[in-house]
Amino acid sequence: MPRTAAGAAALVTLVLLLVLAATAPDHLTDARRELAFAGPGDVAPFGADQLGRSLLQYAQQGASVVVGPSLAAAGFVGVLSIAGGLLRCVGDQRVDAVIQVLAEVLGALPRMVVILVSAMLIPSTSRGLLPLALIWALLAAPGAMDEAAAVAERLGGARFVEALRAHGFSWSRVFLYHIVALNLRPVVVRQASEVLLQVTFLELGLSYLAVQDSQSSFTHPDSLKSWADLLYMGYTSIGLDMPTGHALALGLGLVAAVTLMAKLTTSAVRAR
Amino acid sequence: MKAWWVRPGVRLLAAFALPLLVPGIITAFIWALPGDPAEIICPPATCGGTAELAARWNLDAGPWNFFTRWVGSALQGEFGRSWRVEQGLPVADLLWESTPITVALVLLALVPIALGAVGAATGLIPERADGAFATVGLVPALVFALLGSAAIVVRFGAGAFGDEANLWRLVIGAAVLGISDGAFASAVSGVRGLFAAERNQRYVSIAVLRGEEPLTNMLPNVAPALAGQLRARVLHLLSGAVVVEVVLGLTGVGDLLWAGTLLQDFGVVLAAATAFAVLSAALLSIQALVEVAVALHVRRAPALTEAA
Numbered sequence: 222m223p224r225t226a227a228g229a230a231a232l233v234t235l236v237l238l239l240v241l242a243a244t245a246p247d248h249l250t251d252a253r254r255e256l257a258f259a260g261p262g263d264v265a266p267f268g269a270d271q272l273g274r275s276l277l278q279y280a281q282q283g284a285s286v287v288v289g290p291s292l293a294a295a296g297f298v299g300v301l302s303i304a305g306g307l308l309r310c311v312g313d314q315r316v317d318a319v320i321q322v323l324a325e326v327l328g329a330l331p332r333m334v335v336i337l338v339s340a341m342l343i344p345s346t347s348r349g350l351l352p353l354a355l356i357w358a359l360l361a362a363p364g365a366m367d368e369a370a371a372v373a374e375r376l377g378g379a380r381f382v383e384a385l386r387a388h389g390f391s392w393s394r395v396f397l398y399h400i401v402a403l404n405l406r407p408v409v410v411r412q413a414s415e416v417l418l419q420v421t422f423l424e425l426g427l428s429y430l431a432v433q434d435s436q437s438s439f440t441h442p443d444s445l446k447s448w449a450d451l452l453y454m455g456y457t458s459i460g461l462d463m464p465t466g467h468a469l470a471l472g473l474g475l476v477a478a479v480t481l482m483a484k485l486t487t488s489a490v491r492a493r
Numbered sequence: 494m495k496a497w498w499v500r501p502g503v504r505l506l507a508a509f510a511l512p513l514l515v516p517g518i519i520t521a522f523i524w525a526l527p528g529d530p531a532e533i534i535c536p537p538a539t540c541g542g543t544a545e546l547a548a549r550w551n552l553d554a555g556p557w558n559f560f561t562r563w564v565g566s567a568l569q570g571e572f573g574r575s576w577r578v579e580q581g582l583p584v585a586d587l588l589w590e591s592t593p594i595t596v597a598l599v600l601l602a603l604v605p606i607a608l609g610a611v612g613a614a615t616g617l618i619p620e621r622a623d624g625a626f627a628t629v630g631l632v633p634a635l636v637f638a639l640l641g642s643a644a645i646v647v648r649f650g651a652g653a654f655g656d657e658a659n660l661w662r663l664v665i666g667a668a669v670l671g672i673s674d675g676a677f678a679s680a681v682s683g684v685r686g687l688f689a690a691e692r693n694q695r696y697v698s699i700a701v702l703r704g705e706e707p708l709t710n711m712l713p714n715v716a717p718a719l720a721g722q723l724r725a726r727v728l729h730l731l732s733g734a735v736v737v738e739v740v741l742g743l744t745g746v747g748d749l750l751w752a753g754t755l756l757q758d759f760g761v762v763l764a765a766a767t768a769f770a771v772l773s774a775a776l777l778s779i780q781a782l783v784e785v786a787v788a789l790h791v792r793r794a795p796a797l798t799e800a801a
Contacts, residue, residue, distance in 0.1 A: 325507055326514070328725070329777055331732040333747075337754040341762055342522055345536060422633040422674075426736045429635055434800070436755050451619045452639060459643035473636065480631050 228288070228489030234482040242288040245281035248444055249274045258464045268467035270454060276471055283448035283475065286428075286441040290354035291420040295413035298365050302412050305366025305373075306405045309394055310380030320370070324363030332360045337422065340439040350440040352404045353427075365412035371489040372408050373400065410490040414483040421479045425449045447473050497788040500777070504781035507772040515770040516763060524556040534759035535576075546576070550760070561663060572764040577756040578749070584764045587749055592768065594663070595745035598738065599730045601667030605725055606680040610719075613685040614708065623682055630675035634733045637673045638740035641665035645741070654742070666737045670730050683722050691715050713787055720783040724776045731769060 222230075256264055256273030263269070267276040308316045339347075339356050377384070401409070424440050428449035431438040441447060455469020471479045523530045531547035540546065547553040550573065551562045566572065572584035579587060609626075612618035645665065649658040671677055691697065691711045700710040735747035742748075746765050753761030 298773065322503075329507060329511055329727050329728070329773045330515070330770050331773065333732040333735045334750065336768050337750055338519060338762060338766050339733065341754045341757060341759070342519070342526070342533065344526065344528070344533065345538075401537055419648075422635065425633065426635045429639075430736065430739045431755065434755060439754075449635075452635070456639050456643060459640075460649070461646075476633065476636065484631070 222485075222488060224489050224491070227485045231482050231485035231489055234478055234485070238284050238478070238482070241281045241284035243285075245285035245445075246278055249278050249446065258373040260464075260467055267471045272469070276451065279446045279451050279468075280448070280471060280475060282445045283451070286301040286350060286445055287421050287424045287448050287479075290350040290424075291417045292351075293351060294354040294358035294420045295417040298362055299413040301358075301408050302365035302369040302409045303401055303405060305398065306369035307373070308366075309370035310376075310378055310382050310396070310400055317370070317401050320363060320366055327360050327363050330360065332357060335360060336427075339393050340427070343439075346477055348439055350420070350424050353423065353440065353464045356475075357420055357423060358416055361412070361416050365409075365416075368412065369405050369408050372405055376400070376404055407487075407491050411487045414486045418480060418483040421476075425476065426451070427434060429453060449474055451475070497792075498785070500792035501781035501784040501788070504777050504784070508777035508781065511774040511777065512767055512770045513564060515767050516567075517560060519763060519766065520556050520560045520563075530556075530559075535757050539757055540576075549573075567764070567767065572639075573760045575758055575761050577758040578752045578761050584760050585763065588746065588764055590769055591746045591749045594743055595731075595734055595747060598663060598666050598734055598743060599727060599743060601663065602670035602676070602730050603727065605668070605671035605677055607732075609677050609681040610684040610722075613681045614688050618681055622684065623678065623685070624683055626678035627675070629672060633674050634669055634673040634736050635740065638666070638668040638737045641669055642741050659743075662741045662743055666734075666741045666743055667735050669741075670733050674729070674733055676726065676729060678734075680722070680726055684719070687715050687718055687722070692749055713790055716787045717780075717784045719779040720760075721722070724780050727776055728773060731772060795799065 251274075253269075253273035256269045257271050259269040260272065264273070264275050267280065270279070271273055285303070303447045305320060336353055336357060340353060343352055354462060373381075382395055382400075385399055386392075390399070425448055427440050428438040428447035429452060432447075432449055432453045437443050438449075449472075451468045451472030455465050455467075455472050457463040457466040458469055521798070523533055526533050529543070529547075531543045531552045532553070533541070534550075535546060537543055544553075570585055572588065575582050575584050575587060592650045609618065641662075645658055645661055648661070649655065688708075688711060691714060692707060694711075694714075697707050697710060701707055731747075734745060735751055737743070738745045738747040739751050746768055749761060750765035750769075752758070753765060
């Protein structure tokens, strides 16, 4: 797929998700039992749940839960991986050593274990997806920084900077344009996209497990529904023959949309 | 240039430190938060008897006292008793029962990953298949696990928790872990990339000219990197095991950790997290030992012939 088309498709998907999130209601509408499990034909555009409430509201609330924190985590990893690349260009071996030790220690911890321990310890008043997303991003950051540093090293590191300075380019142009925009961009955006996707899947996983056990999720208040609720509702259509196939299709469709957006973004910024 | 033993030495040090680091960080985190530690780990809204809890868990005498006493007990296999997941049962018993399931799940999940790595190294898996693997790998473990769980329910119905169904859960869980979240795809592409880069080395060309197998020549040199990749894969599997175990109803350490987190059972969470840290430390040690073995192997002087 051409880079421009991939970028445009990713942007459209992101805008749609942002619109969904921005228009999310604070609470689901009142039940209309006569429309229970109604299909998309009866309750447009995605059908209804067991109480006749539109699944569009689930999609909106789920987007509002996941979009902000996953973008924040992606941004956090992006900034740190840029820092990793630039630090390699500065050529300070002590900083490199610190990053490698951090990568070794943080990389040795299974991320889900850290997330669950954090979820338990974070005070209930501060609970939400954002702190967990940032912790996930922090755990992913050393790897991203290391990869960006490897790219900077292939460029020539400090010698590359010296050479461009000798050509008369300013510091800001060398670092921001030649290194970040032209060379680090593919790896930084790919890492950020991967973290965005991982945080979305993390939310789905944590919320699904909580819904399955009829407990409150660590990622959002009880008044909001996650996309995991759609998957949980839809799952019963497979095992128990409930008429909830439309919920499963919507849940999987939303997961696919985020996955596609992340992959298209990576594709749009790939190296020439 | 750094001495050859520095890197494996650091890994071994990290391996020894990790099982202490995890409870240490958790302890520091609890005391860094504002408020009473006992109320943080089990808020009064969900737990009663906070004072008794604090006394039983040594939370009332400062972080150092708590940490040293917990580690001292843990070294003797004593992790206290669960207060919510299985009230009154020793946490060590819960860990002892659940660890084999997680180990079996992860070892079984390593089978497709190992096959993929071997296929990529030997060229049996063509490069054009990577795209298809990457596409399948985009599916999150949760979605595959849900499909697997539904398949179990459809296949076994009311007997979904019998022995045969449990065996199927384990096999399906391993397949889910081994394929989803890019596990298989990245094993194939990672190993392929490693061997492709090594194949460009001059010694490989010389080995080919001497009529030797490139793979056997490359293997000792890529072994440390392969061990590093394998460690990363196993960590990835351990992380994913939490979701897969809970969705498929496998009562492993991941399931125990989830139950402890959900029910605010601090003793269970601390012990389960430490168990994961011990597993991770074992992986670090294995990687360090592989690095040491390779370093000693390449430094072994060949026996001199008479002509030499």
